[in-house]
Amino acid sequence: MARMLDLARSWKYFAGFLLLALLAFWPTYLSQPRASSPYTHFHAATAAAWMLLLVAQSWAIGARRVGQHKAFGKASYALAPLVLVSMLLLAHSRIQGLPGEAYAIQTYILYLQVSLAVLFGLSYGLAIWNRRSVALHSRFMICTALTLVDPVVIRLVFWLDPTPEWNYQWLTFGLTYLVLVILIWLERGNRAGRAVFPAMLAVFILAQMPALLGWTEGPLWQGFARWFAAL
Numbered sequence: 408m409a410r411m412l413d414l415a416r417s418w419k420y421f422a423g424f425l426l427l428a429l430l431a432f433w434p435t436y437l438s439q440p441r442a443s444s445p446y447t448h449f450h451a452a453t454a455a456a457w458m459l460l461l462v463a464q465s466w467a468i469g470a471r472r473v474g475q476h477k478a479f480g481k482a483s484y485a486l487a488p489l490v491l492v493s494m495l496l497l498a499h500s501r502i503q504g505l506p507g508e509a510y511a512i513q514t515y516i517l518y519l520q521v522s523l524a525v526l527f528g529l530s531y532g533l534a535i536w537n538r539r540s541v542a543l544h545s546r547f548m549i550c551t552a553l554t555l556v557d558p559v560v561i562r563l564v565f566w567l568d569p570t571p572e573w574n575y576q577w578l579t580f581g582l583t584y585l586v587l588v589i590l591i592w593l594e595r596g597n598r599a600g601r602a603v604f605p606a607m608l609a610v611f612i613l614a615q616m617p618a619l620l621g622w623t624e625g626p627l628w629q630g631f632a633r634w635f636a637a638l
Contacts, residue, residue, distance in 0.1 A: 425455070
């Protein structure tokens with residue numbers, strides 16, 4: 408029997424993830440906001456607003472309030488670019504003026520930030536491009552939320568163990584892939600939009616493998632990092 412992604416209930420998962428994000432960011436950010444830079448506040452505000460937008464959009468679908476859903480969609484035209492700008496500004500602010508070892512670590516983090524920005528922008532762009540197809544649009548919007556899994560979960564695991572002996576990105580990226588695999592399985596009998604999650608799983612893996620395999624230490628990315636820091 409074919410399965411459809413039930414967007415009428417997806418707001419509950421977005422809301423739950425937002426609550427998890429608040430928990431994850433409490434120790435290092437929410438509990439001491441004065442210690443953070445304006446760039447951090449800007450990014451936190453736009454990312455939180457994006458999650459609230461996803462909650463509101465999916466709730467509006469379930470409540471059959473099409474007009475409100477469309478209004479939230481129009482608001483995303485302004486919010487999505489702000490999310491991207493906030494990600495890049497934060498990345499730029501954190502890589503400037505660092506000493507050797509700290510700079511080397513930050514170039515790795517820069518790759519995480521830039522790759523997630525690219526994945527977010529791609530997911531949102533494809534969602535808007537396919538806005539007239541509910542099956543495609545909804546799945547690409549879900550993928551925008553999946554770009555936030557790594558920043559949220561990585562803080563939870565660092566909270567539990569701040570001195571890891573292995574790269575926690577294997578866990579956070581793996582969890583993102585697992586969510587996509589579960590979504591693929593749940594709608595395995597559906598034809599409409601079924602190709603989105605497998606395709607995006609491949610895109611996420613390709614975008615994130617350089618971080619897992621240490622390729623960010625190569626001359627190509629290091630050259631980009633120097634250029635980006637000098638802007």
